[in-house]
Amino acid sequence: MRRIAVVGAGQAGLQLALGLVAAGYQVTVVAARTPEQVRQGRVLSTQAMFGPALRIERAAGLNLWEERAPAVREVRGVLAAPPGVQALAFTMALDEPAQSVDQRIKFAAWLELLAERGGRVEYRTLDPAGLRELAERHELTVVAAGRGELAEVFARDRPRSPYDRPQRTLAGLYAHGVGSPDPAAEPRARMHAIPGAGELYLQPALTLSGPCSILLWGAVPGGPLDCFADRPAPGEQLDRIRAVLREFLPWEAELWGAAEPTDPGAALYGALTPTVRQPVARLGGGAGGECPALGIGDTLVVNDPLTGQGANSAARAAAHYLTAIVERGEAPFTADWMRQTFELFWQRHARHTVDFTRAMLELPEHLHAVFAAAAEHEQVARRLANTYAEPSDYAAWLATPELTAAYLASFAD
Known part of the structure; x- marks a missing residue:
């Protein structure tokens, strides 16, 4: 042996x-x-x-938790530009459900x-x-x-x-009591991009005390979302999250009024190169x-x-x-x-x-065109969602401006 x-x-x-x-x-x-x-x-x-x-x-x-963990079949994407305004929104459907x-x-x-x-x-x-x-x-x-x-x-x-350095600083929180903008669509993940500041990702999950929501900030270092460097305790982190949401994503802030950390270890911080x-x-x-x-x-x-x-x-x-x-x-x-x-x-x-x-991370210009097309065409949004699940598809349609333009041309009027 x-x-x-x-x-x-x-x-x-x-x-x-x-x-x-x-x-x-x-x-x-x-x-x-x-x-x-x-x-x-x-x-x-x-x-x-x-x-x-x-x-x-x-x-x-x-897969010991498959029957208990929320099955996420859709991701709602929002571009907030300028901060506090929904400039673009689209729903991305996954071919297979995701779980956390x-x-x-x-x-x-x-x-x-x-x-x-x-x-x-x-x-x-x-x-x-x-x-x-x-x-x-x-x-x-x-x-x-x-x-x-x-x-x-x-x-x-x-x-x-x-x-040679982190491109984002990270702050995450597991929470109970987070509301939903569309309860009938749950469980659904939500992804927000704030140009020049960073991103927010929210997803349903299963934790020690049952179903919960996970929030993750990816903040451009030194930017306005990069405000968790002192690693506050979960309760203090939640207070800051509410303040940042009110300024940058007010429609999300409304959903966090009754939220509370799942446990004393619910906060996560870091920065990865x-x-x-x-x-x-x-x-x-x-x-x-x-x-x-x-x-x-x-x-x-x-x-x-x-x-x-x-x-x-x-x-x-x-x-x-x-x-x-x-x-x-x-x-x-x-x-x-x-x-x-x-x-x-x-x-x-x-x-x-x-x-x-x-x-x-770098969002070259041709990816902006993909987001705009995703807001208009369900097929584009679906393919984008499933590139997260199968990243090898990136090479087939997102790797160069020419590949992306050729794909999006099929949706032109």
């Missing part, structure tokens, strides 16, 4: 570990926190899982499920020296530890990483000489949350790596195999998430 270690207990790491256990591998997961510590901690993300990623979870028997499950629920339950199914879990933190020691004891070590210290052992891929890293870390130094480790998920590809690709891309990466590992049979997990495994995933999926997210 081949021995594999997975460092990190998030979407990519736990999904891969559970898949490996089901395939008959001896799996050790190193997790920083126990299930109870995860449940009692702060929210981890504002995750929205689209249809393709949910299908992967469903096929693996990991608080990762405190998901990861805690998956850790427990892994132990039940025969996986080994070590609850501790690792530094690079500890990672090297772990890798020396396993035939393959996969690092799914997110953006922390261990990510730094993977070299930055400069040609694929055009940014979109980054791509080389897939192989050579840890070296042990009796066996150079000791490679393979990265996965946010360890290698960090996108701004604007397009909601993080958890979706992690799920796809875990499925891709699982197939590659099984197909490897008894052959050694060499550094060349690691690079080839990631490069195939990059070409099939990850590069599209990077390109799509960069376009949405």
Whole structure:
């Protein structure tokens, strides 16, 4: 039985570990926190899982909350220009419903499920020296530890990483009691763009205390929405949210009068620099000489949350790596195999998430035409919605002004 270690207990790491256990591998997961510590901690993300990623979870028997989590079939998009005025609005229909499950629920339950199914879990933190020691004891070590210290052992891929600083600062809140502008259309997500200031995304979700709403600000650094840097407690954050909504999105402010945070850990803050890293870390130094480790998920590809690709891309990466590992049979997990495994995933999926997210951050002129067309044509709005679910479609119609113009020409009168 081949021995594999997975460092990190998030979407990519736990999904891969559970898949490996089901395939008959001896799996050790190193997790920083126990299930109870995860449940009692702060929210981890504002995750929205689209249809393709949910299908992967469903096929693996990991969709434990499908009947309880709200099924989101539409996204209402609004362009607020100038601030406080709805200049453009459209509804985007998803071909498959999306869902959001608080990762405190998901990861805690998956850790427990892994132990039940025969996986080994070590609850501790690792530094690079500890990672090297772990890798020396396993035939393959996969690092799914997110953006922390261990990510730094993977070299930055400069040609694929055009940014050297965050493009947005982030502030999220899980809340109960948020109203709806159209109760008959619920559950529906809402997305607002405020040119020059940032974006607001609202989505129904399932949290520890039941159904809720998640709010996420993506603020242009130094702009008027960038007002949460001191990381206020959830109650204070909610007061500021109401004030910002009254100024920039007054129609949303009306819906937050009865809102309250879901729990003491309901607030989330951060700022991510979109980054791509080389897939192989050579840890070296042990009796066996150079000791490679393979990265996965946010360890290698960090996108701004604007397009909601993080958890979706992690799920796809875990499925891709699982197939590659099984197909490897008894052959050694060499550094060349690691690079080839990631490069195939990059070409099939990850590069599209990077390109799509960069376009949405920078909003080139031809995307303005897409939003205008989406307000007039249901088919355009639907295709835009489903590009979030399947980012590879970006290359077919959004990647260049010429592709977009050719597509939109079919809707001309």
